[in-house]
Amino acid sequence: MMTGEVEQRHWFRDVAQRGVLRLPVAGNRRLEQLREKANRALDDMPAIGRRQEDWRYTRIDSLLDQDFYPDETDSDTSFTSDTCPVTPLTDAWRLVFVNGRYAPQLSNDANRPDGVTLVSLAESLARDPQQAMRWLGSLAGQGRHLFHALNSAILADGLFLHVEKGVHLEQPVELLCLGAARAQPTLAPLRNLVVLEAGAQLTLVERFASEASARTFHNGLTEIRLEAGATLNHVSFQDVARSAWHLDSLFVSQDTGSQYHGVSLMLGGAWSRMEYKVDFTGEDAVCDLAGLYAVGRGQLSDIHLDIDHSLPSCRSRSDFRGLLYGKGRAVFDGCIRVGEAARQTDAQLRNDNLVLAPDAEIDTKPRLEIYADEVKCSHGTTVGQLDPQQVFYLRSRGIDEAAARILLATGFAAEITRRLDDPVLCELADSLLHDRLAATADGTGGA
Amino acid sequence: MMLTVRNLHVDVEGKPILKGLDLEIDAGEVHAIMGPNGSGKSTLSHVLAGRDGYDITQGEVQYRGEDLLALCTEERARKGIFLALQYPVELPGVNNLTFLRESLNAIRCAHDQPELDSAAFMRRVKQCAQQLGLDETLLKRQVNVGFSGGEKKRNEILQMALLEPALAILDETDSGLDIDAMRVIADGVNALRSADRAILLITHYQRLLDYIAPDRVHVLVDGRIVRSGDRELALELEQKGYGWLTEGAAA
Numbered sequence: 116m117m118t119g120e121v122e123q124r125h126w127f128r129d130v131a132q133r134g135v136l137r138l139p140v141a142g143n144r145r146l147e148q149l150r151e152k153a154n155r156a157l158d159d160m161p162a163i164g165r166r167q168e169d170w171r172y173t174r175i176d177s178l179l180d181q182d183f184y185p186d187e188t189d190s191d192t193s194f195t196s197d198t199c200p201v202t203p204l205t206d207a208w209r210l211v212f213v214n215g216r217y218a219p220q221l222s223n224d225a226n227r228p229d230g231v232t233l234v235s236l237a238e239s240l241a242r243d244p245q246q247a248m249r250w251l252g253s254l255a256g257q258g259r260h261l262f263h264a265l266n267s268a269i270l271a272d273g274l275f276l277h278v279e280k281g282v283h284l285e286q287p288v289e290l291l292c293l294g295a296a297r298a299q300p301t302l303a304p305l306r307n308l309v310v311l312e313a314g315a316q317l318t319l320v321e322r323f324a325s326e327a328s329a330r331t332f333h334n335g336l337t338e339i340r341l342e343a344g345a346t347l348n349h350v351s352f353q354d355v356a357r358s359a360w361h362l363d364s365l366f367v368s369q370d371t372g373s374q375y376h377g378v379s380l381m382l383g384g385a386w387s388r389m390e391y392k393v394d395f396t397g398e399d400a401v402c403d404l405a406g407l408y409a410v411g412r413g414q415l416s417d418i419h420l421d422i423d424h425s426l427p428s429c430r431s432r433s434d435f436r437g438l439l440y441g442k443g444r445a446v447f448d449g450c451i452r453v454g455e456a457a458r459q460t461d462a463q464l465r466n467d468n469l470v471l472a473p474d475a476e477i478d479t480k481p482r483l484e485i486y487a488d489e490v491k492c493s494h495g496t497t498v499g500q501l502d503p504q505q506v507f508y509l510r511s512r513g514i515d516e517a518a519a520r521i522l523l524a525t526g527f528a529a530e531i532t533r534r535l536d537d538p539v540l541c542e543l544a545d546s547l548l549h550d551r552l553a554a555t556a557d558g559t560g561g562a
Numbered sequence: 563m564m565l566t567v568r569n570l571h572v573d574v575e576g577k578p579i580l581k582g583l584d585l586e587i588d589a590g591e592v593h594a595i596m597g598p599n600g601s602g603k604s605t606l607s608h609v610l611a612g613r614d615g616y617d618i619t620q621g622e623v624q625y626r627g628e629d630l631l632a633l634c635t636e637e638r639a640r641k642g643i644f645l646a647l648q649y650p651v652e653l654p655g656v657n658n659l660t661f662l663r664e665s666l667n668a669i670r671c672a673h674d675q676p677e678l679d680s681a682a683f684m685r686r687v688k689q690c691a692q693q694l695g696l697d698e699t700l701l702k703r704q705v706n707v708g709f710s711g712g713e714k715k716r717n718e719i720l721q722m723a724l725l726e727p728a729l730a731i732l733d734e735t736d737s738g739l740d741i742d743a744m745r746v747i748a749d750g751v752n753a754l755r756s757a758d759r760a761i762l763l764i765t766h767y768q769r770l771l772d773y774i775a776p777d778r779v780h781v782l783v784d785g786r787i788v789r790s791g792d793r794e795l796a797l798e799l800e801q802k803g804y805g806w807l808t809e810g811a812a813a
Contacts, residue, residue, distance in 0.1 A: 503614065508651040511611050512665035512721060513639035513672065522664065526655025526704070 120162040126179050127157050127261050130302055134269030137185040139237070143244045146270070149252050153267030156257050160264055169259075169390075169419050172446040172478040178360050178386060183302035183332050185269075186214035186295070191221060193295040200293060200324040201354075204539065207289040207320065208233055210274050214295055214331055215303030217272050221291075230279035233288060236306060237272040247275050250310055254338040254366040254394075262362055266304055266336040273306040273335075278315040278345075287318040292333060294325025294359055301330065307337040311345035311373075318348040320540070323363075323383075325355040332360040339365065341373035343397060350535055351379035353387060354547060357413060364390040369429075371397025378534045380544055381408040381416050382551070388417035398428045406435040407531035409548060410443030410475070411555065420449040420464075424457040424487075431461075436531050437468040438524055439475035440552055447479040451494070455486045464494040469527045471501065471520065471552075521552045563624070564589045564729055564760040565610075570621035572602075572609055572785075579605045581785035582621070587729070587760045587778075594763040594771055596796065597782035598804045603764045604648060606782070607733040610762075611645035612638050625729070639665075640672035642728030646718040646735050653705035658717070661705045662687055662724060669725055690723040693753065695746050712743040719750040730754065731762045736770040748773030768796040783808055 131154065138150075163170050190213035194200075199221075203209055210233065211221035217235040224233050232239070232246075239247045251270075258264055274290050294303060311317060325331055333355070341347055355361050361384040367375055381387045393402050408416035422431050437445045447466045468477045481494040501523050509519035525548050532544040565587040572580040579602045587593050597603050609616050610623065612635035623630040630638065653661065666686075667677040678686065691698055696716045706714050715735055722730055732751065736744055751761060751774050763774060771779070771793065779795040780787045781804070788807050789795065799807075 502651075504651050505653055507613055507635065508647070508653070509661070509665075510635040511613075511639055511645055511647075512661070512725065513636055513668035514664050515636050515668070518664065518668070522656055522661070523653065526653060529655035529657075 120164075123162045123179060123261075124158070127265055130183050131157055131265055131268045133183075134185050134302060134304060137187070138269060138271050143240055143248070145248045146240065146251070150268055150270055152257070153264045153270070156264035157261060157268055160261050163260055169448055173388070173415070173417050175386070178332065181300040181330070181332070184299045186216055186297060186301050186303070188295070188297065190214070190216040190218040193218070194221065194293060200326060201291065201322055203291060204287065204289050204320060204537075207287045209289040209291060210235060211291040211293065212272070212303075212305060213293045214297070214301050215272070215292075215305050215333070228282065228284070230282040231284065232275065232277035234275050235272055236275040236308060239275045246277075247308055250308055250338065250340055252338075254340060254368050255336055255364075258336070258364070262334055263336060263364060266306060266334050269304055270306045271304070273308070275307070276309045276317075276319065278311045278317055280312040281314040283316040284318070287320050290319065290321045292321065292323045292335070294323075294329035294331035294333065294355055296326040296329040300332065303331050303333045305333065305335040307335065309337065309339045309347070311341050311347055313342045314344045315342075316346045318350070320350040320537075321352065323351075323353040323355050323361060325359050327356050328358055329356050330358050331355070333362065335363045337363070337365050339367045339375070341367070341369045341375060343371045344373060345370070346374040347376070348536070349375065349377045350537070350540065351377070351389075352535075352540060352544070353379070353381050353383060355383040355387075357383060357385055359384050361387040363388070365392065367391065367393045367402070369393065369395050369397070369400040369402060372399045373397070374401045374403070376403045377405070378531065378536075379406040380532070380535075381406065381418075382547055385413060386415045386417065388419070390419045391421065393422045393431070395424060395426050395429045398426050400429045402429070402431040404431070404433045404435075405531050405534050407438070407528050408435070408445055409438040409440065409528065409551065410445050411441030411551060412443060414441075414443045416443070416445040418445075418447050418449070420451070422451045422462070423454070424452065424460045424462060425454040427457055428459040429457070429461075431463070433464045434531070435466045436528060437466070437477060438471070438528055438548070439468060439477060440471045440524065441555055442472060442474045444476045445478070447477070447481070449480070449494070450482040450484070451492070453483075453485045453487050453490055453492060457487045458489045460487060460490040460492065462490070462492045466496045468498045469501070469524060470498060471524060517553070521549060524552055525549055563587070564591075564626060565762075566624040568622050570609070570623065571619045572605055573617040573619055574605065574615065578619075579785055580609070583782070583786060585780065585787060587762060589728075589760055590757040591777045592755065592761045592763065592774060593778045593780065594765060594776040594796065595780045595782050596765055596768065596799060598808065599766070601782045602785045603782055604733055607645055607731050607762075607764055610731055611635065611643060636668070640669050644722050644725055644727030644730045646715075646722055646730070646732045648734040648737065650706050650714040650718050652707045654707055656705045658701050658703055658705050659687065662701075662721065665721065666724055687724060690720050694720055694723065694750050696720055711738045712740070715739060715743065715747060719747050723750055723754065726754070728758065729760050729762065731764065733764045734766060735763075736765055736767065744770060745773060768800040771796045781807055
């Protein structure tokens with residue numbers, strides 16, 4: 116049974132209340148209004164329940180059983196370069212957040228070229244109360260559910276990235292979100308805002324990692340606005356502890372001719388949910404999403420796509436692969452809507468799953484709603500197991516069965532991981548997957 | 563004796579395919595098994611390599627004095643058995659070099675040899691690829707994915723050259739190849755001929771034997787070896803077809 120509605124509302128209000136107490140005095144009228152509105156939404160929005168399409172297969176009881184507190188430890192001293200759970204990229208500008216709190220000492224935003232704003236949102240709001248407010252909330256609005264309202268109700272910090280017209284950045288921007296283990300379960304709220312003006316180009320690499328025992332709930336919300344002809348390459352690499360919860364919601368708005376290339380890897384977490392909401396505000400835009408989720412025992416990976424083609428001649432590609440290697444569960448709920456005016460839409464949606472363990476479960480539900488003529492749309496889903504012929508082939512070359520299965524499973528994942536387009540991240544993804552699969556002695560995911 | 567097969571009976575899904583097959587191959591020899599479609603040629607090769615789905619109801623197979631049928635597929639490979647598949651399998655997402663290195667190291671490991679470092683491995687692979695006229699770009703591709711028929715077969719022979727098996731079984735490796743490709747593959751096989759190695763060629767046509775001269779030729783009909791002889795037997799088959807032997811078997 117899903118937790119009762121009354122308890123659920125209390126939970127959201129309590130978590131928000133504890134967060135509000137920690138907020139700096141903003142003195143920013145528009146920000147306060149945004150938070151107040153979100154606070155009201157915490158009362159008005161419907162409770163999350165299995166009758167809602169995007170929560171049908173997702174239970175959040177184990178999350179609601181915990182009381183989450185905002186972190187109060189000094190974020191800068193939480194990690195050193197020796198204890199950091201990930202190796203940061205070389206040659207990247209970097210913002211680091213620990214349990215949702217900015218860690219300036221760990222960050223690196225030196226020598227930024229002109230035309231690029233890369234700061235923590237709180238810092239930006241303190242410096243210029245109006246700049247970020249022009250866009251904040253403009254894409255997410257009220258959000259779709261209580262977790263979004265919670266994010267806005269205690270909105271305080273995150274990444275603010277603004278690139279001026281025509282500026283191309285070769286060097287990537289890295290956003291490191293680290294989870295530190297505390298005595299109590301910790302809420303890590305994060306609110307990011309990315310604005311690329313016309314023709315700007317950038318690679319943003321978000322990485323999520325945590326200490327092994329961290330009981331962190333990352334509730335992140337990112338608004339991405341791509342103006343005409345802008346290109347964003349966006350990598351999201353999530354490998355948090357299995358004791359952690361991870362919710363990341365992306366709201367993307369694409370103007371004429373803009374390109375969004377997203378690759379996301381979801382490897383960790385007890386519950387790991389990603390939500391994409393993509394809207395086109397101009398024609399000839401391209402949205403290219405690829406993702407890999409890998410779940411073992413005790414994990415739920417939960418992906419929701421909502422791509423709205425309301426204007427003509429835009430293209431979207433969604434290619435998500437799942438690797439279920441233990442008694443894990445995954446939900447894939449992909450919806451593409453092609454509105455009446457969206458002629459010449461080219462939309463493809465794919466979801467392929469490789470099930471390595473007998474008691475894994477995948478609920479996949481691709482949906483295509485087409486109201487326009489002259490469109491090219493397709494969707495396809497597969498749920499399969501390793502091909503015994505392939506396993507035999509490898510074994511007949513001396514490779515033992517467990518190693519053969521790992522090789523084939525990582526091969527299946529490579530279709531997505533190679534799109535990370537960064538040798539360091541590719542190798543990291545491969546070795547993490549290899550280790551996970553190898554840890555389940557016979558490659559079936561174990562008990 | 564490298565390989566001794568005695569009175570081997572094999573069922574596939576309850577249907578008898580091999581019905582008392584006998585075969586002996588000594589080190590240093592090249593044997594060819596010929597036979598019409600459905601005579602059990604591929605079944606024999608698969609059973610020797612340890613593929614699932616075959617029911618051995620009678621008989622025994624000794625490989626270098628050991629009970630081959632008691633070994634699992636990878637153990638057989640590590641002990642020197644290699645099967646070049648008639649239809650090489652595609653492995654999407656698996657890099658050919660990774661595949662080759664994992665195989666080689668698994669086999670070296672089983673012989674208490676150290677794994678090759680990547681420079682030494684690359685030298686070995688490139689040398690083998692060159693000898694077989696295999697386009698080096700295929701090494702970096704996914705195993706057999708998008709390879710032409712000839713490229714797949716060359717990739718099999720590349721694996722064989724790299725892994726240096728004691729007993730190499732080539733299952734219809736010549737099928738679907740043009741003369742040039744066949745010559746390259748024959749060169750690869752001939753290069754591997756040595757006193758401590760045996761090769762078993764399974765083929766429908768005798769033309770491969772123009773390039774790889776066998777020491778012995780066996781004719782497999784309806785699950786049994788019905789005739790054995792030297793190279794001349796293959797030529798006789800070429801002229802007369804299998805009919806005269808098939809009738810003999812049925813009688």
